[in-house]
Amino acid sequence: MKTRQTILLIACAILLGLNVSMAAEPNYPTKPVELSVGVEPGGGIDLSARMIAERIKPHLGQEMVVVNKPGAGGRVALTFLSKAKPDGYSLTSVGDPAIVLIPHLEKVMYDPIDDFTSVIQYGSFNIGYSVLADSPFQSIKDLIAFARANPEKLTVCSMAVDSPGSIGFQAMALHEGVKVKIVPFSGSGPAISAVLGGHVTVAGTSLSSQMPHIKAKKFRLLAVMGDERDPAYPETPTLKELGYPIVLESWYYIYGPKNMEKPVVKKLEEAFRKVIDSPEFTKFAQERLFWVKRPVAGEDLRTALVRRHKEHGELLKKLGMIK
Amino acid sequence: MDVLNSALYGFQISLQPINLLYCLIGVILGTLTGVLPGLGPSGTIAILLPITFHAPAVSSVIMLAGIFYGAQYGGSITSILVSIPGEPSSIVTCIDGHQMARHGRAGPALGISAFGSFIAGTIGVIGLMLVASPLATMALKFGPPEYFSLMILGLIILIYLTQKSLIKAISMGAFGLILSFFGMDIVSAQPRFAFGVDELLDGVGIVPIAMGLFGVAETLVNLEQTEEVKLFETQIKGLLPSRKDWADSFWPLIRGTVIGFFLGILPGGGAILASFVSYAVEKKVTKHPEKFGKGAIEGVAGPESANNAASSTGFIPLLTLGIPANVVLAMLFAGLLIHNITPGPLLLKEHPDVFWGVITSMYTGNILLLLLNLPLIGMWVQITKLPYRLLFPLIILFCVVGVYSIKNTVFDVWIMLIFGAIGYFMKKCDYEPAPLTLAYVLGPMLEQSLRQSLIMSNGTASIFLVRPISLIALVVAAFLLVTAFTGFAKQKRLQVVEGEDPLGQGMGPPGSE
Numbered sequence: 001m002k003t004r005q006t007i008l009l010i011a012c013a014i015l016l017g018l019n020v021s022m023a024a025e026p027n028y029p030t031k032p033v034e035l036s037v038g039v040e041p042g043g044g045i046d047l048s049a050r051m052i053a054e055r056i057k058p059h060l061g062q063e064m065v066v067v068n069k070p071g072a073g074g075r076v077a078l079t080f081l082s083k084a085k086p087d088g089y090s091l092t093s094v095g096d097p098a099i100v101l102i103p104h105l106e107k108v109m110y111d112p113i114d115d116f117t118s119v120i121q122y123g124s125f126n127i128g129y130s131v132l133a134d135s136p137f138q139s140i141k142d143l144i145a146f147a148r149a150n151p152e153k154l155t156v157c158s159m160a161v162d163s164p165g166s167i168g169f170q171a172m173a174l175h176e177g178v179k180v181k182i183v184p185f186s187g188s189g190p191a192i193s194a195v196l197g198g199h200v201t202v203a204g205t206s207l208s209s210q211m212p213h214i215k216a217k218k219f220r221l222l223a224v225m226g227d228e229r230d231p232a233y234p235e236t237p238t239l240k241e242l243g244y245p246i247v248l249e250s251w252y253y254i255y256g257p258k259n260m261e262k263p264v265v266k267k268l269e270e271a272f273r274k275v276i277d278s279p280e281f282t283k284f285a286q287e288r289l290f291w292v293k294r295p296v297a298g299e300d301l302r303t304a305l306v307r308r309h310k311e312h313g314e315l316l317k318k319l320g321m322i323k
Numbered sequence: 324m325d326v327l328n329s330a331l332y333g334f335q336i337s338l339q340p341i342n343l344l345y346c347l348i349g350v351i352l353g354t355l356t357g358v359l360p361g362l363g364p365s366g367t368i369a370i371l372l373p374i375t376f377h378a379p380a381v382s383s384v385i386m387l388a389g390i391f392y393g394a395q396y397g398g399s400i401t402s403i404l405v406s407i408p409g410e411p412s413s414i415v416t417c418i419d420g421h422q423m424a425r426h427g428r429a430g431p432a433l434g435i436s437a438f439g440s441f442i443a444g445t446i447g448v449i450g451l452m453l454v455a456s457p458l459a460t461m462a463l464k465f466g467p468p469e470y471f472s473l474m475i476l477g478l479i480i481l482i483y484l485t486q487k488s489l490i491k492a493i494s495m496g497a498f499g500l501i502l503s504f505f506g507m508d509i510v511s512a513q514p515r516f517a518f519g520v521d522e523l524l525d526g527v528g529i530v531p532i533a534m535g536l537f538g539v540a541e542t543l544v545n546l547e548q549t550e551e552v553k554l555f556e557t558q559i560k561g562l563l564p565s566r567k568d569w570a571d572s573f574w575p576l577i578r579g580t581v582i583g584f585f586l587g588i589l590p591g592g593g594a595i596l597a598s599f600v601s602y603a604v605e606k607k608v609t610k611h612p613e614k615f616g617k618g619a620i621e622g623v624a625g626p627e628s629a630n631n632a633a634s635s636t637g638f639i640p641l642l643t644l645g646i647p648a649n650v651v652l653a654m655l656f657a658g659l660l661i662h663n664i665t666p667g668p669l670l671l672k673e674h675p676d677v678f679w680g681v682i683t684s685m686y687t688g689n690i691l692l693l694l695l696n697l698p699l700i701g702m703w704v705q706i707t708k709l710p711y712r713l714l715f716p717l718i719i720l721f722c723v724v725g726v727y728s729i730k731n732t733v734f735d736v737w738i739m740l741i742f743g744a745i746g747y748f749m750k751k752c753d754y755e756p757a758p759l760t761l762a763y764v765l766g767p768m769l770e771q772s773l774r775q776s777l778i779m780s781n782g783t784a785s786i787f788l789v790r791p792i793s794l795i796a797l798v799v800a801a802f803l804l805v806t807a808f809t810g811f812a813k814q815k816r817l818q819v820v821e822g823e824d825p826l827g828q829g830m831g832p833p834g835s836e
Binding site: 040046047050051053054067068069070071072075076079106109152155160161181182183184185186189190192193194196197198199200211212213215216218280283284287288 | 365366369372373376462463464465466467507509510513514521522524525640644645646647648650653657660661663665666667668669730731732767771774775778779781
């Protein structure tokens, strides 16, 4: 008898709980918030999301649970998110290309801007171009000169052809009217080993993947693709400084489904900002080279994404990758 | 001697009580991870990584490494008992390990897999200490053309994975290759065979395929038996390997270790490939290939040592070059970065405590695993005594939960069930799943390295012949292919002469007369 009563009580409690969460919520959040990640456990964005989720509880008042929904460079997670309820309990940690780059090249199941509510940016990382330290190339100029003298001989490794590292170098080659060869790899690890082994000349991957080898003086970093120089490598010029109109940054940010209520977004933004500004997270982000000085949030983030989405589209059009 | 001093220094670190404790936690979690299908070591490490922010660097990496090699131990347990590969690297163990269990020899199978893993793991670590940096340099010599030729060599191995028809094995290999082409094209980033389904953009996934073909299909076939027929011989014949088992397993153990040691340093599926290669080698050198597939202990001892040796040497590229060979090692890489330690060429100089502490902890970890696993064998064996009407819903339940837990999607559960049905019909028609899974594992690397090489050479195929390592691999592959087919033809002639076997039926393994 007693057990039956207990079960009944628990059921009532659950029902009540549900009711509370279904009504408009003045005291959001009242249950754990799910933060999905579009990569397998361990990818760069997965770790950063877990770092944040681990630390956000005191600021949010509820647990944040990281759930991996890997697939198609984050597109699977975003498709799920675009169909989720905008109640503030479903969020996604997004890697940039699925928003500003891929939708130009392929049909996606969501509108990259309008189907979502932008919450806050929490990181930005640079793509760098490195060569072996004992190679004769001292600068991007040397690489271009070599490519001009030897058409289709200069090899650059990156992720797939639609990755920022690949697009940046193609844009540069197009600007100079030279022909280079992009060798695609499935991850930065194999790409870096191919450069270390002398099979491919230039590494065009995330700066953090090249860092150990730059530190060990095996790699020479020639340029980065961000808007500003990377704080970790202040001597290395950006492509923009070298005279190429190419800025390709990769951002990390938090997205929710569209039509989230303003106060909920505000509450989330504040909680996230407290974690992002904490010395522990800053240190982690600095070490992994995705640190941002002033994370943009809310409407500002949306505006920035609209602009970057457009810029990427124009660049791809120039490259002839889209008509 | 320098290495000896360094090793002693390493043991001073890894034998500190706190580090021993972390190591123990790591290997226990690893074993559990391996036993539970689906949730792999990478998932476990990802979940635990944030917790290790608060622990000392060496301790947390020791624990994470323990999860990694502990999972290789645990993965074989379910392969042997219920034919569910807990980890992709223990797929091969399903073939003979599960047959051993059905003949009442689950104990020796589990025992030899534990001892084999221990011996191989330990030898692997010794090798790691002695030749880490020359091996890492050697691994760098493998560019795309070398990988391509190596993958071709790997594909040839599928000939040795069949008990029955060579034609059927090759057709299964082709099926596996086709399946591996599902998903995003690596060069143009265009979707292939995705049919507008986002989940298919990353391909079908090895875990749902393997669990469907082995676990679910096996269960379906078993369900045809009536209750009276005993699926498992309930009389357990010994809990530990007998003297004869040891004699049979000794050389497979050694060979498996060597194979795993060298293949482990290659990025990608080092441990999986090593287990398949070891199985093929054992079947090639044995005097009684007909026993393979029916519970040959060599078919467990070899692959189990190979995958463990490979998981030790997988650390070489990470610790010396800063290049993680697989997802799990990428997590360890991240774990080190969080503690402001950059794995790579400078690790040994800047953080010798981490380098030697982690390496020596693998000795202690392997001993802990053996101590942990041997007493458990008695308990595991009891599972085979469960009535099948209770066991089979449990198996299916484990498969469903396990597969769901990887990506948190029902889609993968469907994939597994579909492959369960396919696997059932394959079993009915004498098609074997092992060649399919091998081809599926090799497919993406084969394609990627082929296309990368051709981009590098402007479309000239001679790039595979002018590079020495690549040429050697291709020559060995051609040699194996020729001997296999002549052996197979000879056997077929014999069969025709003896009139035992009508054409097209039961063409035995190549090279077995």
